[in-house]
Amino acid sequence: MRVMIGTKTIIDDQVSKIIINLVNTNPKAVLGLATGSTPAGVYAALVNDHITHRTDYHLIKTINLDEYANLDTDHPNSYRTYMNNHLFDHINIRLEHTHFPDSTPFVASFLEQHPVNLQLLGIGNNGHIGFNEPGTPFESSVRLVSLSDDTLSQNARYFETPDQMPKKAYTLGISDILKVHQIILIATGPHKARIIKQMIEGPITPQLPASVLRRHPDVTVYLDHDAAALLDQSLDIYTKGGVALDIIA
Ligand code: PGA
Numbered sequence: 333m334r335v336m337i338g339t340k341t342i343i344d345d346q347v348s349k350i351i352i353n354l355v356n357t358n359p360k361a362v363l364g365l366a367t368g369s370t371p372a373g374v375y376a377a378l379v380n381d382h383i384t385h386r387t388d389y390h391l392i393k394t395i396n397l398d399e400y401a402n403l404d405t406d407h408p409n410s411y412r413t414y415m416n417n418h419l420f421d422h423i424n425i426r427l428e429h430t431h432f433p434d435s436t437p438f439v440a441s442f443l444e445q446h447p448v449n450l451q452l453l454g455i456g457n458n459g460h461i462g463f464n465e466p467g468t469p470f471e472s473s474v475r476l477v478s479l480s481d482d483t484l485s486q487n488a489r490y491f492e493t494p495d496q497m498p499k500k501a502y503t504l505g506i507s508d509i510l511k512v513h514q515i516i517l518i519a520t521g522p523h524k525a526r527i528i529k530q531m532i533e534g535p536i537t538p539q540l541p542a543s544v545l546r547r548h549p550d551v552t553v554y555l556d557h558d559a560a561a562l563l564d565q566s567l568d569i570y571t572k573g574g575v576a577l578d579i580i581a
Contacts, residue, residue, distance in 0.1 A: 333532070333545060333546050333548075333552075333576070334551070334553070334575075334576045335552075335563070336552060336580050337580065338556065338579070339557070343520070343556060344376070345377060347374045347377075347518065351363065351450065352378065352381055352385075355387055356387065358449060359391045360391045360392070361392055361393075362392075362393045362395065362447065362448045363394045363395075363449065364395055364397065364450065364451035364452060364504075364509075364512055365394050365419075366397050366451075366452045366454050367396065367411045368454045369454075370520060371454060371518065372418055374452065375419040379419065379422040379423060382422065383422075387423075388424065389423045389424050390424050390426060391429075392429065393446055394429065394430045394431065395431045395432075395442060395443065395446075395448060396433070397433075397453070397462040398501050398502060398503040399412065399432040399433055400500075401435075401476060401498055401500040401502055405432075411432060432502070433474050433502035439504070443508055448511070449513050450515075450516065451509060451515045452516055453515060453516065453517040453542075453545075454518060455531065456482065456483055456527075457486055457524065457527055458480060458482040458527070459527050459531060459542045461509060461517075462503040462504050463477050464477075464503060464505065464541045465479070466539045466540065467539060468505075468506060468538060469538060470506050470510075471505075471506070472507060473504075473505035474502065474504050474505055476500055477500065477502075478500055479501055506544060510547070514550045515548055515551040515552070516551075516553075517553045517554070518553075518554045518555075519554075519555050519559040520558065521559060524558075525560070526562060527540070527542075528553075528559050528560065528563065530543070531546075532563060533563070533564060565579075
């Protein structure tokens, strides 16, 4: 695992460039995408790049990490709506190439036939990745889950009233995420500092699902200075249990 620490602007710039480079070098790449406040700046940078450089997405396929259950896809808070608004409506991707986990067996067979080249991840305040909540077995695959109280309270702010938030969601499993070739996790803001310290410096445990990423051969974690504030940063670059730390800005 590599850990890169920098400003939010630098992070959005570097991560978007990695995605643009993948799209340019592999026009049929499969992107694993995430929603939430964290990746919005990366998507804005991809849209700007598409407007300026016409980066071509017409053969690109995407699979999102998760989607609420029992919420219309055109609901303002569905993850489909988020992705359309932040990215898909502004680039030349074909909507039929963009996928979300749902109740059908489609996603499992899609993942088998289309290995994901790059997965973008955020992290929940409780350490979840996708909606794989604390206690999820590392062997889990795509399925319907009940959201934890932490997640319900973290995401209820997006709904008009907290009781409108769905209590269940479909998510890719941890084993699905670990199969991806390259993983980028972004965390920003002081509210992520505690969970980031545990993810990087604590034990690898199902109680903190994101900690399993330390077992994956190609994971880069991008942190702003607030999210990195509690890390042991006594050296600019150091190795700690296989983790390389680098200050980029
Ligand atoms: P956030 O959510 O980007 O809104 O902080 C991250 C997550 O819950 O995975």
